[in-house]
Amino acid sequence: MKIDPDSAADLSAQIAEAIRSAIVSGELNVDERLPSETELSDHFSVSRPTVREALKRLAAQSLIRTQRGATGGAFVNRIRYQDAYADQVTNATLLLSMNQISFDTACEARFALERACARLAAARRSADHLATMRAEIHRQSQPGLTDEAFCASDVTFHRALVDSAGNPVLSYQLAGAVEAMQPLMNMITFSARDRARIVALHTRIADGMEAQDDVAVSRGLSELEDETRALATSVFAARAAKP
Template sequence: MAPTRPSSSSSTAPAGDGGSSRATPAARLRVQRVRPAYRQVADELRAQIVGGSLGAGERLPNEADLSHAFGVSRSTVREALRVLASQHLIETTRGVQGGSFVAAPDPSRVVEDVGGALGVLVMTPQLRLHDLLEARLMLEPSAARLAAQRADADTVEAIREAAGAPRDLRDPSGFVGHLDFHTTVLMSTGNLMITMMGQPVNDVLRTRLRRVGVEAAEWDRVDEWHRVIADHIAAGEGAAAEEAMRDHLIALRSLYERDGLWTDGPTDT
C-alpha cells in the first residue's frame, strides 16, 4: 500500500532538500521550512502506521517510490526510515525479499526506551530524583486502588507471590524483588498505559540506588508494607490499598533521598 499523499496547494520546492526550483506537485508532501524534511516524512509515515493505514507486516514502498510520493530526495527518505526504525515502528531486511516492513507494536521496547531516556535525564539538572518520586507517588497509589477493584484469583496470586518472594542470594537486600512487586501492582490494573508510565520510573530507581548502604531492618519493613498492600488488594479493599501504597512510598522517600545512597550512574551493588 502506498503512503497517503496529503493534499497541498503549495508549489514551492522542499526546503533543505537539494535546493531544486522544481515545483512540488499538489499531491505531494508539503514540506515546511521550520522542520527538517526527513522529520516531516517520518511524521507522515508514523501517522499512517499508528492510524492503521499501514498495518503490521506491510511492506513500505521502496525508497525511489517514497521519494517520488513525497517530493524529496532518496537520502531524505532514508533518514526518515532510520527515525522510524529507531522508534521500532519499522524493520528493514536485506535480500531479494527484503525491504522496510511495518513492525507490530511492542510495549516492552517502548518502556525500555523511555526508561533509558529517563536514566539519562536523571543525570542532568532538568530531571531530579524528587521528580521521579513525586510522579511515582501520584501514580502507584491509584494503581493499587484499581488493582484491588479488578483483582481476580490470578491477580491475587501474582501479587501475593511478588510480595512474599524469597530474596535472591545475589541481592540480599531484596531490592529487585521489591521493585518487581510494584511492577506487578501496575500490571494488575489491566491498564497498559499505567504500566508503561510507571515501569520506566521503577527501572531508573532500580539502577540508581546503592543498596549495600541500606540496613536489613529497612528492607524488612519494606517487605511488611508489601504484604499489607497485597492483603488489601486481595480483599478488594481499594481505598485501603491506595492509602497503604501512599504511606509506603512516603516512607521510602527518605531512603532514596539519603546522602550517599543515590548515584548518578547505574550500579550493580
Template sequence: MSDASDKPLATYAPVHTKRAFEEVTDQIRGLIARGALRPGDRLPSERELAEQFSLSRNTVREGLRALEIAGMLELRKGATGGAFVREGQGDAVISSFADLFILGKIQPGHLTEARQIVAVAVTRLACQRASEDDLDELEANVEASRQAVSRGDFPERTRINLEFHRLLAKCTRNPVLIVIYDAMIEIQRQMLEVLPAAPNSAVMPSRERLLGYLRARDEDRAAHEMESNLRLLQQHYLSEQAKGSA
C-alpha cells in the same frame, strides 16, 4: 542567493531548515496517524523508499532509524526484512525518561514524590480492576521475592520487587498510567545501581498486607499501605540528600 520574491510575506514563523530525513519521518508519522499504515504493516524497502522520496538510501535510513529510536518502527534485516510499524509500547518513553535521570535532571526526591502520587492512584485502580490472574501473578511475585531473599540473592530481590510495581500498574488497564509508572520504576532501578539501596526490611510484610487488601478489594487500606511504604522510602532519600549536602 535569496531575492525578495523568496519570502514575499513577513511570516516570521518557520525557520529551522528542515533536514531531509525529517521529511521522511514526518510523512511516515502522518501515514501512521491517518491510519494508512497500521501496526504490523511493512513499509517498502529502503531502496524503494529512497526512490519514492528522491533521496539517497542513506538519508532514508536516517529517517527510518529516527522512527525506530522513537519506537514507532522496527527494522528487521535479512531476506524478509524491512521496516515494520510497531505495536506501540512505551519503550521510547521509558528510555527517554531515564535519560533525564542520566542527564542529572532528576533527583531521587523528585522521583519518590512523583511515585507516591502515582503509586497510590495505581493501587486504587488496581484494586478495582485486577483480575484473579493479575492477583495470582502478584502473589507469585511476592513468593519469588521471598525465595530470592532466602537465597541471599539481593540484586534479584530488587529486580523482583520493582517488577511488582510493573505488574500492579498493568492491573489498571490504563496505558498512560502503565507507561508513566513503568518509566518511574525504570529510573528507580537505575538509581539503585548507583545509590545505596535502602535496606528496608519492612517491604515484605507490607507487600503481603497489600496483597490481602487487593484480594479483599479494600481500596482505602491498599492505598494507605502503599502510601506508608513509599513514605519510608521518601524519608530515606531525603535524609540521604541531607547527609550529602552537609
C-alpha cells in the same frame, strides 16, 4: 509527501518526517509496504543512502521494519506494546538521570501514580498476581540478598500490583515511573532493619489486595512512600557528610 530542498534541516530528517506523518495520520496502514528505496530516492530526488538514513530513523522508532529479498522492503509496523514500553523506560530513565529531577520528586510521582491503580488493582487482582506479590515478599525476607536483587524484587512486586489493575494503559504509563527509579533506588544501601520495615509494609499491601480493600492498599503505599523518602534522605545526608 513532499520535501523542501531549500530547508535548513537535513534531507534525511525531512524525508523521515514526511513518511512518519503519513504513518501517524493513517495515510499508510499497518503492514502496508512502502515503495522500495530506489523508488523513494526517485520520488524525493535524492540518493539511496539518504533515503536509507531516513528509513533508519523510522526503524529506530519502531515505526517500520525492513525485510530483504524479492518481496522485501519496508513495512509499517504495528507498534507493539513491548517496544513502546521499552522506549518509555529508556526515556524516563534518561530524564531522571540527566536532568535535575530530585529523588523526592520522582518518588512523589511514582507513589501518586501507584495509588491511582490501588482501587482497580484491589478490585480485580487475580490469584496469580497475589501469588507473585507474596513470592517477592518471601524473597525480600531472605538474608544475604544483595541490594540490587532486593531492588529488582521490589520492582517485580510493584509491577504485579500495577498489572493487577488489568488496564494495559496504566501498566504502560506506570512502567516508566516504577522502572526508571530503579537506578536511583540501587544507590541506596538497605540495612536489615530497613528491609524488615519495607517487607512489613509490602505484607500489609498484599493483605489489603487479598481482602480487596483498596483503602488499606492506598494507606500502605503512602506509608511506604514516607519510609522510602526518609530512607533516601538519610542515605544522601550520610553520603554528603563523609565523601
